[in-house]
Amino acid sequence: MNNLRLLTGLLSVTLLGGGMRSYSQSVITLEEIFKTAETNSAQLRPSFTAQTESACTTNIARAGRLPDIDLSLSISYIGDGFITKRDFSNYQKAPIPHLGNGLSLNLTQPVYTGGAVTSAIELAELKSTATRYATDFQRDNIRFRLTGFYLDIYKYTNLYRVMESNISAAKKVLEEMKARYEQGTALQNDITRYELLVSNLELQLVRINNTLDILNSNLVTTAGLPDGTVVVPDSTILVRSLPMQGEHWWQQEAMANSPSLSLARSSVNISRKAEDIIRSERLPKIGLQAGWTIDGPILVEVPPINRNLSYWYIGIGVSYNISSLYKSNKSLAKSRAATQRATEELTATHENISLSVRADYIHYLEAYEELKTQRKSAELADRNYQTITTRYSADMALITDMLDAVNAKLDAEKQLVNAHINIIYYYYKLLFTTGKI
Template identity: 80%
Template sequence: MNNLRLLTGLLSVVLLSGGVRAYGQSVITLEEIFKTAEAHSAQLRPSFTAQTESEHEMRVARAGRLPDVNASLYVSYIGDGFTTKRDFSDWQKAPIPHLGDGVALNVNQPIYTGGAVTNSIGLAKLKSTAARYATDLQRDNIRFRLAGFYLDIYKYTNLRGVMESNIAAAAKVLKEMQARHEQGTVLQNDITRYELLLSNLELQLVRINNTLDILNTHLVTTAGMPEGTLVVPDSTILTRSLPKEGAEWWQQEAVGNSPMLSLARSSVDISRKAESLVRSERLPKIGIQASWTIDGPILVEVPPINRNLSYWYIGIGASYNLSSLYKSNRSLAKSRAATKRAVEELDAARENLSMAVSADHVHYFEAYEELKTQQKSVELAERNYRTISTRYSADMALITDMLDATNAKLEAEQQLVNARINIIYYYYKLLFTTGKI
């Protein structure tokens, strides 16, 4: 058999058989994974529950506008009394009817609470809004995490295809070398070298498969997909046309859409509303009061009258907590400090967001430059491969030179695919940072 022709055929197999393999599984797009996570992710459900809880808290706060109604009923045993002179002499027994009973109904409708009820409702609304922003932030975190798993699966699947091709090629070359060794044209040292190479490649393949299993498990579990699902990335994701807007456009999008920034703004609003709630403690409370009572016996008469006495009233009552004049100052100072801290945290969040957007934008366009570089590397690797192949045909290069050239070409092609994936990754990173993922 012509050795050059055999080697050329093996190298062609290596070059043509790489890439992503689906292994008979259906392709799942990243958008489909996002939708699945929205409905089934266990890591997202607590955020939805917290949002529901905040809505119930708002209903509780609104109930503060309703009247307070108290009803009481009692039955008692009353012992006999006694009377004395003012110097406690001339003790005489005073029989009293022993059965005591009473019914009372009190109604208090708040009219003016100094803003306490209104501020409580407003505070509950702000907390509900903050819970919604927190849910958006958690959703974005999960989506970005899923995008990372998804793109890593794409990378390692591509690497697995390259590794399998290298293993197949190395095994065939090793078989040919063993045949030539029997003919006395190849040294045992060369065979040992290729056996070591094949062993290392097989170990790398095991590690790649293990990494793919881990990534697939993390993605499936995080997205809430059925256990045992094998995610096969959509290869068309590399052909998408992505926007190339300037940094200023992304900064504006971040200011308007970032849930992290919206959550920081909500913290400021909540602190200010809490401050108003503390101020309301210094104001009087006014309400309509109504009461009806019936009880007996009538003990204010001597001797007691064994009858029930019923009376009712309606009017306007006002109350003022005098201790708030000296107690609320400390609470108000604390609330003002909390508001100041929330404002400072908002300013820090703006700065951090601006820096993150700038860095992600730089990396995004840097990924395009990396793509150009890798495209050039593929071109150079292919040129080098053709040169080495020609020299090998003229017996001016060794077989190791040919394999090195082939590996360099395969590595360049793999890095080219990874460079395209990096563009997708940094695009989703920008979407995550700006709250548009």
């Protein structure tokens, strides 16, 4: 779906009213939210700008291979001079042409810099790559955050419906109690306690509705969706056939795709390249030089000659910073320590990702077992509720039994909703940890 169609679909979603939440048939998939966040998220935009900045830095480094050209022009007023003996006696005025002018053009083309220019370019490219990995890491973080909001909206939407269903059932029981009270077969205390139950359920419904509003606002703002959009999750997300690859496959994917691991590797490469730049300071610099100069008047003659002197030159320049032999040692030692630290951080990152993948994979498998258990629990709780309701109608159960059955049924239905969501959550957690979200 292109952006225009997506925005049109978003705007067609039913808006929130002042009371209970209404449910629209318009659906926004998680992938569509990811696509919208890619271009509209304010939290992701600085990362893209940082990439542009890094590209500019790389171009600046490449410009180090180009020649340096200096052009200077000067016009001056020259005052008269004087001549004396060495003891400042025998003063004589020395007239000098007052108009002075100068024009010079110098060109220097680096030929050999000890690898400084090449290393600077490679360092800039490595930093640009690291910035791209940082952007990928930020994108993955935003996507996983959006996934959390999205699944929470799905969970609380289902909880809302569970609460509505239980409130409706509780009100029917309450009406039955009132009818039995009129017949003298129920106590007022039973009615009061059940009214308290309904009141608590309605309060929970209000809290769920408020939580949905907060989650929707968080999701809309983070993804950069139009203001006023109400996100309705795609219900098919729970019935998708999720892949069941083994842990080894997930570990391999993490080692190949994790942005945090790629970022740690880039830090090692950057530190090593910084060492090369420091070493290049110990090598001589060689460059081609050419220039042309015209100056006037000629002041080296006495009396001065009121004419222009022009000359040009071409040659090879060699420079060597002797002090680098004893000054660069400390910088090189610091750079080596930085490389060692980056290498150790890479090892630690590798270990942490491996542990995270294992933990997420175990939780992912556990979520399937939890779903089986919660399905059975919900079934048993519902059966127990039906039994207690029948027995209560026949005056064979107490109001406390009814309240316990209602609470057990409600809790089991809530846990079943959570169990469904946990499977999807831990699947996307695996995708996030492995850099495939």
